[in-house]
Each structure stands twice: as structure tokens, then as C-alpha cells.
Amino acid sequence: MSPRAAARLEQLDFTEVHEYSAGKLDWMAAGLATEGENAARPRAGTVARTDVPICGVDDRLGDVRERTQAAGWDVAVVTNASRVVVGMLRAQELAGDADVLVERAMRPGPSTFRPYVPIKEMADYMSEHKLDSSPITTSDGSLAGVLFRADAVREAEGCPDCVRKMI
Amino acid sequence: MAAAIDRDRLRELVARGAQLVEVLPAEEFREDHLRGAASIPLQDLDRDSAARLDPHRAVIVYCWDAA
Numbered sequence: 001m002s003p004r005a006a007a008r009l010e011q012l013d014f015t016e017v018h019e020y021s022a023g024k025l026d027w028m029a030a031g032l033a034t035e036g037e038n039a040a041r042p043r044a045g046t047v048a049r050t051d052v053p054i055c056g057v058d059d060r061l062g063d064v065r066e067r068t069q070a071a072g073w074d075v076a077v078v079t080n081a082s083r084v085v086v087g088m089l090r091a092q093e094l095a096g097d098a099d100v101l102v103e104r105a106m107r108p109g110p111s112t113f114r115p116y117v118p119i120k121e122m123a124d125y126m127s128e129h130k131l132d133s134s135p136i137t138t139s140d141g142s143l144a145g146v147l148f149r150a151d152a153v154r155e156a157e158g159c160p161d162c163v164r165k166m167i
Numbered sequence: 168m169a170a171a172i173d174r175d176r177l178r179e180l181v182a183r184g185a186q187l188v189e190v191l192p193a194e195e196f197r198e199d200h201l202r203g204a205a206s207i208p209l210q211d212l213d214r215d216s217a218a219r220l221d222p223h224r225a226v227i228v229y230c231w232d233a234a
Contacts, residue, residue, distance in 0.1 A: 001190055001191070001209050001230035001231075002190060002228045002229050002230045003169070004209060005188070005190040005207075005209050005212055005228040005230070006169030006228050007169070008209075008212050009169075009212070009217060009220075009226055009228065010168075010169065012213075012214055012217045012222075013222055014217070014220070014222050014226050015222070015223075016224075016225040016226065017169040017170075017225075017226050017227075017228065018169060018170050018171075018172045018176075018177075018180060018185070018225060018226070018227045018228070019169045019170070019171050019172065019227070019228055019229070020172055020173075020174070020177050020227050020228070020229035021171045021172075021229075021233045022173065022174065022232060022233055023229045023230050023231050023232045023233065024189070024191070024199065024200070024201065024229060024230070024231050024232075025231050025232040026174060026232065027174065027201055027229075028199065030174065032174075033202065034199040034200060034201060034202070035199075035200055035201075035202050035203075035204075036196070036197055036198050036199040036200050037197055037198050037199075038198045038199050039199060116199075
């Protein structure tokens with residue numbers, strides 16, 4: 001659609017026309033702000049908790065468990081140096097052998113969701129699939145936060161019209 | 168021919184005064200749009216609607232995605 005709009009503007013004598021081809025999806029997937037009726041409504045990215053413990057694949061599981069529990073969490077996200085999500089450690093994995101490396105203990109490749117998904121849709125999806133928590137990532141895979149189902153359900157109850165499907 | 172740009176380049180151009188135009192249907196614009204964007208749906212894009220824009224400044228058009 002935007003290439004046609006750009007071509008039309010050039011026909012209309014606009015001399016400097018650019019096309020942001022990745023579009024609004026790219027902008028919102030990066031967690032960037034928008035304006036409009038939905039802008040103030042809760043979404044996955046605004047409800048997600050951002051202080052989740054993160055660790056690397058070469059960390060010792062026991063160290064991560066101590067750090068995670070000390071921070072009051074029962075989940076940690078495994079990322080690379082650029083905060084790209086590569087795995088998850090939920091309670092079951094965190095309870096494993098303290099001496100193994102995270103790489104051996106983590107659940108690789110967790111399902112991730114984009115920050116712009118309406119919270120009602122996230123709440124429904126997480127309830128249907130029995131997901132207690134899900135990483136929220138930007139379009140380049142970087143961790144934006146972790147959304148808990150309980151938080152999503154609570155926020156969705158206050159936002160019944162957040163129903164547009166984006167997953 | 169229009170130049171394809173990425174998110175970083177968009178920010179640079181907007182900071183220098185480029186005009187943002189969303190060409191999706193008005194309903195989608197009402198829901199969400201980039202800050203400061205104008206709504207000119209593709210079906211409505213003609214000489215009259217384009218008169219809202221300054222032809223001497225850069226224009227950036229966008230829709231939902233590259234599809």
C-alpha cells in the first residue's frame with residue numbers, strides 16, 4: 001500500500017518522498033509509543049514487568065536460582081549479550097541441579113509476544129494455553145519484559161473493549 | 168522513485184521536519200498512528216487531499232507492514 005501511495009505523491013509533484021516500508025507494525029513491535037484511541041489502553045508491553053532477572057547460558061544454575069529468589073521471582077529469562085531471548089527458567093527448571101549450566105537446564109525457544117498486543121487478547125491466550133508467564137520481546141527479539149497471566153487477567157477486566165486480534 | 172527507509176532514518180527525517188502520512192483506512196488510524204502523522208487513506212489520496220501537505224518538505228508514507 002505505501003509504495004503505491006509514494007508513487008502517487010510523486011505524480012502529484014512531491015519531490016522528496018520516503019517509504020517506511022516496515023510500517024506501523026515495525027514501530028509498534030519495537031515498543032514505541034503511538035497516538036490514537038488504543039494508545040492509552042493497556043497492552044502486553046505496558047503491563048509486563050521489566051525488572052525480571054536475566055542470565056546467560058554459561059551461568060551456573062545455582063547462582064541464578066539464588067539471585068532470582070533473592071529478587072522475589074520464580075522465573076528468569078535467558079538472553080544473549082544483546083538481551084535477545086534464548087530461553088526461560090521457570091520454577092521447575094530453577095529447582096534443578098545447582099551445578100549445571102543454564103544452557104542445560106533452560107527451556108529453549110519460549111513463545112514470545114510483541115508489546116503492542118492488547119491485554120485482553122493476551123489474557124485470553126494465556127488462559128487458554130495455561131501460560132503463567134510469557135516473555136514480551138521487540139521485533140529484534142530483545143526482551144522488553146515478562147507478562148504474568150494474573151496481571152494480564154486483572155488488567156483485561158478493566159479493559160473489555162481491547163479486543164482487536166493481533167496475535 | 169521513493170526511497171525505502173527504516174525506523175532510525177524515519178526518526179532522523181522527522182526531526183528535520185519531514186511529514187508523516189499514514190495511508191491505511193481512517194479507522195485504523197484512529198486506533199493507533201505514529202506521533203504527528205496525518206491520515207490520508209490510499210483510496211482518498213488525490214490532489215485535493217494531498218494539498219494538506221507541504222510539497223516542499225519531505226514526506227514519509229507508511230501503512231501496516233511491507234506486505
